Amino acid sequence: MNTAAHATYKLEDSGRFVIENYNHSKPFSNFFPGVAGLWGIPMWVFYVNRGQGISSFGIEAKDKAILEFQPANKAYRLTSTQGFRTFLKVKSGNKEIYWEPFQENLLGTQFKKSQKMSIAPHDLTIEEVNKDLGLTVRVNYFTMPEEDFPALIRTVTVENTSRKSYSIEMLDGLPVIVPYGLTDGLNKNI
Secondary structure (H helix, E strand, O other): OEOOOOOEEEEOOOOOEEEEOHHHOOOOEEEEOOEEOOOOEEEEEEEEOOOOOEEEEEEOOHHHEEEOOOOHHHHHHHHHHHOOEEEEEEEEOOEEEEEOOOOOOOOOOOOOEEEEEEEOOOEEEEEEEEOOOOEEEEEEEEEOOOOOOOOEEEEEEEEEOOOOOOEEEEEEEOOOOOOOOOOHHHHHOO
């Protein structure tokens, strides 16, 4: 259960575009700029305002994907399940609670929460505040400039804003990656 089921938009003085409750906003997609190395090694990152944001990414062209390229209409539906995911087991005393941040349509425990997506030319940050648990999860994506290889950096932070003491276990990552050398055409036949 979200405390606010509608999205709001604002442009901050720093130039960041912020979408509150981004999973409830009209869908949109964009490419995150990514060039690395002295001579400009290309990396592409496609993101949408669903799930944990990153829909697909790879190097050079869509035939060298690390996370399979999906067109926008599919990415809106699939990013929450086929993109990055985070699972938390939160223990307080004898009580265990399972929570998957940035998901909207899961059965089971529903929390009072708010979500925010913040977009800048150099990074993308998403945040979910779980008001019931007093926990905040932040994910920040950025590319690594001035290296001789392209890379997408992803950091995940869990912050306890409550007065409770928690023991937290986390499983985080991608459910599937495309093996190197597998072209987009071959991938469709699997």
